[in-house]
Amino acid sequence: MGFLAIPWRRFRRFVLPLRCLLCNASGEHDIDLCSACAAELPRNSSCCARCALPLAVPAALCGECLRSQPPWDAAWAPFRYGWPLDRLESRYKFSSDLAAGRVLSTLWQRERPPLNLPQLLLTVPLHRSRLRRRGYNQALELARPLARSLGLPLRHDALLRRRSTTAQTELDAIARRRNVHGAFVLREGVALPAHVAILDDVMTTGATLAECARVLRRGGVQRIDVWALARAPSRRNE
The missing domain is CATH 3.40.50 (Rossmann fold)
Incomplete structure (x- = not known):
């Protein structure tokens, strides 16, 4: 597979691996956030x-x-x-x-x-x-x-x-x-x-x-x- 044929997300991961912006652990799920920090995100599930x-x-x-x-x-x-x-x-x-x-x-x-x-x-x-x-x-x-x-x-x-x-x-x-x-x-x-x-x-x-x-x-x-x-x-x- 040629260089230009590599999908952008795979190329980005190869050149710049995903890294959690909060704790610097490895990012997951195509985002610069680890699972532990993502689990702490405060969802607004009970609201007006x-x-x-x-x-x-x-x-x-x-x-x-x-x-x-x-x-x-x-x-x-x-x-x-x-x-x-x-x-x-x-x-x-x-x-x-x-x-x-x-x-x-x-x-x-x-x-x-x-x-x-x-x-x-x-x-x-x-x-x-x-x-x-x-x-x-x-x-x-x-x-x-x-x-x-x-x-x-x-x-x-x-x-x-x-x-x-x-x-x-x-x-x-x-x-x-x-x-x-x-x-x-x-x-x-x-x-x-x-x-x-x-x-x-x-x-x-x-x-x-x-x-x-x-x-x-x-x-x-x-x-x-x-x-x-x-x-x-x-x-x-x-």
Whole structure:
């Protein structure tokens, strides 16, 4: 067999053997993650059907969604934001570790998607100033392979972030809502289908996704789902 005929995955294993990004053991199952570390990934198997908040006891809706329903219809977040996924996410998002991004993307593709798939997948946009600093939109890079695997069209330019906002990381829930209020607009002239999903890498309080959903609702979208790789638990559920 000639050099060029060697399948890419086999060639990559030969030149760069799989290595776990967390503990440096041998990677397994075509991913740079060992079985022991993969087994520690916190799956979000018991969560609110409306906002994907992790729950200690299975329930249809969490208390917050019972009190005030979010501006979207359903949520999908297959993982909880916790060890060791949070370490991979931090390396990918803040340290430009694209190898960690590939692991996260592969993990997401291997999870069972919702039965009712949207007609279009959108991503939460970055402001151009932050995009220049970071060099890439982490949500978009996760969305591209996921959209391909699900056979869904993807648009990264339908929603625009019209002003730069403070990083949400250190803000509480109220400050997060104020921070992103009015930050997004729908691109002029864009036509959207009746059912879309907005994708982000991590959903914490849901303030950013909620603001995007309100813009889409005003634009005439009938059903809006929110997708995130991981959902952060509230302090009451940790």
